[in-house]
Amino acid sequence: MWLSSTAQNSLHAVLCIAGSADDGPVRVDEIAAVLGRPRNYLSKTLHTLVRAGVLLSTRGPTGGFQLAEKPERLTLARVIAPFEPVSERRCLVGRATCGDAHPCAAHRRWSTVAANVEKFLNKTTIATLLSDNPRATRASREMIRSARLSNRRKPHGSVKR
Amino acid sequence: MWLSSTAQNSLHAVLCIAGSADDGPVRVDEIAAVLGRPRNYLSKTLHTLVRAGVLLSTRGPTGGFQLAEKPERLTLARVIAPFEPVSERRCLVGRATCGDAHPCAAHRRWSTVAANVEKFLNKTTIATLLSDNPRATRASREMIRSARLSNRRKPHGSVKR
DNA sequence: AAAGTTTATCAGTTTAACATGATGTTCGCT
């Protein structure tokens, strides 16, 4: 039930990146360390978010991933969407023809519940979650800082999408 | 997102069986016709529901599946549970250690949304859905009846020939 | 007891998600 693991990783990674925004771009290896997921797999996932306009990526030294826009304007739905479209409000029993015209037995009651979840995903922003729990935010940022070996990283250069 | 197809089939099948309770046990082939799913696959799914105490099965002619108890006492959660435990209220970002003690950034807000879904699954009964939409209930029962006529099945409860 | 109907079960295929390893590409630095 709920999100696929890829969508979960997507959300978690974006939260890490947004939480460490002040420290510059976050590298895949750092995210992999925090999430405990394979590096190359996350790389693909993050690249999908770049194509979706959620993230920006920079190659080379001082490179990594950043948010493409202010966290106040980035909803959870937009982060999840590339992996499982939120708009697909599917029938509880999986009937293809289910809808307001030809509802299944569960349609009406389930619709109100599903709409509630969708509203959460569409209205809640990354900024909301960050300020919601500063402790968790700080924790993941500290994990990333300690993963950074030395002070060799400098302010990042140009960014490409 | 949402339920696995097996859990969806499970719910849909139970609704069919409950809706046709007056016509006696429902056969796998009839359910397969209504759901548009492979017979043997549903057979396994239904057997799981038998082991879970949701359904009763009878072999041989006049056999099929029936509810193990009154639909008023059968919640959606119990029908779904064998396939994906509802109680596993998982973390939105998939963190294993997420909980009230060590919450992830999304934990608090997501918990209230997830609890709402759980409440729906735990409080809503099969009987509720049946009476909710008599049109859909009647439709599936008619589909089963017509599948039965073409098979010359003896009506339940009457003595024939 | 035999025949026919229906569920139960087993062995295997297919498919998609998840994961891994190797290699290519872009960039900053010297």
Place this chain on the structure above:
DNA sequence: AGCGAACATCATGTTAAACTGATAAACTTT
């Protein structure tokens, strides 16, 4: 220009869910 760091991509492997076909077991009727 050349080196190394970092993302990008490709080819492949692994795993679990979904599905299929065949056979066994249980039951009803005759």
